[in-house]
Amino acid sequence: MLELQNICRSFSGREVLHDVSFSATRGQLTGFVGGNGAGKTTTMRIIMGVLAASSGTITLDSAPLSSPARSRFGYMPSERGLYPKMKIGEQITYLARLHGYSKGQAAVRAEGLLERLGLTGRINDPLEALSMGNQQRVQVAAALVHEPDVLILDEPFSGLDPLAVDEVVSVLNEQASAGAVVLFSSHQLDVVERLCDDLIIIGDGRVLAAGEREELRTRHGTLRYELGTGSDAGWVRQHPGVEVDDFSAHRVIFRAETDAAQQVLTEALRRGEVTNFTPLLPDLSEIFREFTTDAYNSESPDTHVKELQR
Numbered sequence: 001m002l003e004l005q006n007i008c009r010s011f012s013g014r015e016v017l018h019d020v021s022f023s024a025t026r027g028q029l030t031g032f033v034g035g036n037g038a039g040k041t042t043t044m045r046i047i048m049g050v051l052a053a054s055s056g057t058i059t060l061d062s063a064p065l066s067s068p069a070r071s072r073f074g075y076m077p078s079e080r081g082l083y084p085k086m087k088i089g090e091q092i093t094y095l096a097r098l099h100g101y102s103k104g105q106a107a108v109r110a111e112g113l114l115e116r117l118g119l120t121g122r123i124n125d126p127l128e129a130l131s132m133g134n135q136q137r138v139q140v141a142a143a144l145v146h147e148p149d150v151l152i153l154d155e156p157f158s159g160l161d162p163l164a165v166d167e168v169v170s171v172l173n174e175q176a177s178a179g180a181v182v183l184f185s186s187h188q189l190d191v192v193e194r195l196c197d198d199l200i201i202i203g204d205g206r207v208l209a210a211g212e213r214e215e216l217r218t219r220h221g222t223l224r225y226e227l228g229t230g231s232d233a234g235w236v237r238q239h240p241g242v243e244v245d246d247f248s249a250h251r252v253i254f255r256a257e258t259d260a261a262q263q264v265l266t267e268a269l270r271r272g273e274v275t276n277f278t279p280l281l282p283d284l285s286e287i288f289r290e291f292t293t294d295a296y297n298s299e300s301p302d303t304h305v306k307e308l309q310r
């Protein structure tokens with residue numbers, strides 16, 4: 001397990017990370033989400049040792065992070081950083097050589113990875129000749145070349161088409177299944193929601209929520225209900241304590257506290273056939289909005305942290 005405890009960081013006297021604490025578990029995909037300037041990249045750079053923390057500690061499997069441990073980390077930085085004019089096959093082979101692979105092993109590793117990422121036909125093309133999405137795939141290959149024990153990826157899905165997202169996801173899942181820690185940031189909440197077992201939400205340099213995705217969905221956001229009826233359900237709009245989100249003649253989606261929702265069900269049963277009554281868990285974008293809106297509206301920094309680490 002990778003664990004951050006009370007990480008702070010300032011730039012020119014301005015603190016941008018305030019006591020950031022969270023953990024990322026081996027075998028799981030952990031999503032790191034937050035608005036622009038929330039502190040994701042700074043946190044990832046600190047994990048990688050590219051930046052120093054002002055205070056706080058990071059441990060891997062309960063041991064303080066050392067240089068040998070970090071050499072087993074794979075990193076896809078936000079600034080990317082491969083050689084535009086070098087052929088991608090040579091480039092990945094070269095990186096594998098830097099990690100100690102023999103010439104033959106490095107070439108095999110590079111070929112295998114590029115094939116996995118759908119780039120077989122491009123091995124002899126320079127990076128700059130590839131589309132942005134394909135360059136992104138090469139960046140993923142570069143982060144994975146030495147079979148890392150911990151994988152830190154800054155926005156690995158930005159600019160990828162849905163097929164490429166799926167290819168990268170399947171490679172990340174393989175790494176996690178092999179026991180790696182996989183932590184990635186993303187603004188694509190739908191992708192994060194689909195992929196991640198665990199989530200960390202950061203806002204304004206503070207961890208606002210962290211935990212299992214399903215647990216966060218169950219605990220936060222407004223519960224909505226779907227009601228299906230045999231007759232016109234227009235009356236639900238007038239029911240006290242109910243806010244209708246979506247309506248078609250025999251189906252209505254509404255927000256309500258539990259009591260009001262129960263009254264709606266009772267009334268629907270009284271009026272006739274109920275074909276469906278289902279509570280709908282909030283999606284990640286709703287939870288994200290709830291936390292970030294609270295964080296930015298709050299006057300006291302301490303009230304930002306609604307729920308912390310497990």
Ligand SMILES: Nc1ncnc2c1ncn2[C@@H]1O[C@H](COP(=O)(O)OP(=O)(O)OP(=O)(O)O)[C@@H](O)[C@H]1O
Binds near residue numbers: 036
């Ligand atoms: N080198 C730096 N010098 C000064 N301020 C910095 C530096 N790097 C980051 N910051 C500040 O730290 C804060 C967090 O930035 P960071 O890049 O970590 O956010 P982020 O969550 O990755 O944002 P985004 O989603 O926009 O990439 C911002 O206010 C940013 O301006």
